Amino acid sequence: MATTTAEIQAFTASAFTTPEKFTSFCENGGAPLGGVIDGKRVLGSMNATFQTTDPGSQEVLATVCEMGEAEVAAAVDAATRAFQGDGVMGWRDLDVEERIALVNRLVELCDRDRDVLLACEIRDGGKVSELAEGDFTQIRECAEYFSGVARRIPMGDGPAMQVADDVQGFTYREPWGVVAGIIPWNYPIVLTSWFMFPALLSGNTILVKPAEDTPLSALYIAKLAEEAGFPPGVINVLPGRGEITGQCIAEHPGVRFISFTGSPGVGQAILRACDRHGTRMKREMGGNGSAIVLEDADPEVVGRLIGRYTNQHFGQTCCTIHRVFVDKKIADDFIDVQRSFFENLKIGYQADEGTQLGAVVNPTQRRRILQAQQEAASRGGDPILCGGVAEVSGRDGFYLKPALFRTTPDVDCNPAEVFHTFATVCAVNSPDEALRLANASPYGLGASVWTKDTQRGVELAKQFRDGTCQVNCHNSIAYGLPYGGQGISGGPGAGVNCEETFLDYTQVKAVYVSEYPG
């Protein structure tokens, strides 16, 4: 963490030059990029393509084939064969060290092609380099963490117990089989890694459904996986729209388990589809994170740090801070700092030096955000900065200004995730009032307390309903600690990035054994 106030800056872009290897991958010799099924590039029977663009310029980066019902069925067949091993040893039967060796090889190839994967995040995802570089490190960290977990967690037979005079029982832990990861657009590399490594290392074969706005990194990782030597069918990538490709995955009974990351509404719809045929599902969904700032906090330091988090990936970060509850004694000073931090954000193209607030991902998001800014005012929020459209010279992207509203405890002008550099600040009389208001949200992903009295902060933080509660920090994520949501933000399961995550990708059966009667 920065030590002086001036060092606390927003995530910032260094100038980024697109590598030739990325461009030639996207151009694909003039042909659209196909999905990856059974180790082959597949154009798809629907004969449908879509374009993936740079949100900061609307430049078309690549044309991608959309996968439909037939391709989902083919991918499930291929993944099933790869899991079971069509007459040879299947992925499920490989020794864990063999799976780890392939994962390590894939990670090495990702390291070799770091600049291509950074281009996926920066050009396709619209992210500034400071954040994209941090995201990239998650590939290795996640793979190494789950390799360790895979070595520790015993699969197969558990210890036997005598359940009756002549009956023994034991548990049997095994991978599900074919599992699918449905991924959103805001952190494609991170979230693909968080799904892919525990799912593969526990012995499943996978379908990856990237978001339609950011399909490139998953397609590139599939290419590297082939080079690494993964058997065909172990990793399949199915690009396409949610309501087409995603829906077909949710409706296919051969998919035993789905890991979904995205918005609560879509997660709820997929859960209903899955439930019709018994596919299990875990969901990591949106948030509307809160921060409580106590009287003893320095408004200058904390105001800037909260500004940095609120603006992380231009506010398009699921657990970040959008609702602030600040002691009334320091509220005016705090709001002044927040306003100044937001006003001074450098709005620009995400690959240009110094940019801190780039374009949002697509026109639908821009429309939603503009509407939410207006609704915040009409619901009684007092606009300190009212947002609106921003212009960036020479760039035709989806640029918006930050928005900041002052509210009071009786005004609920920020009920749902807005997903931009958008925050409401409410002056409160006490920490208890702040907690009550913070916990009144239906979401429950991330929350923090800011105070010099760390012990008091810990006591308060434990009272959030959120899955991740922090003191004097926010958006911290560590392997070994669960990252998951309460309320409409997640569930079931422990969340991601802990041992329980690995267990989520396995099923446990009970086996009873008795001697043959008579």
Ligand code: NAD
């Ligand atoms: P989204 O819910 O619109 O889409 C997520 C994925 O679901 C995409 O791949 C999409 O194509 C697919 N999808 C959409 N409709 C579908 C359907 N009917 N059937 C099957 N699949 C379907 O979310 P988004 O806009 O891409 O991402 C932003 C959301 O993700 C925000 O709410 C954000 O907070 C959340 N998010 C949560 C976490 C977390 O860890 N909790 C992390 C990142 C993002």
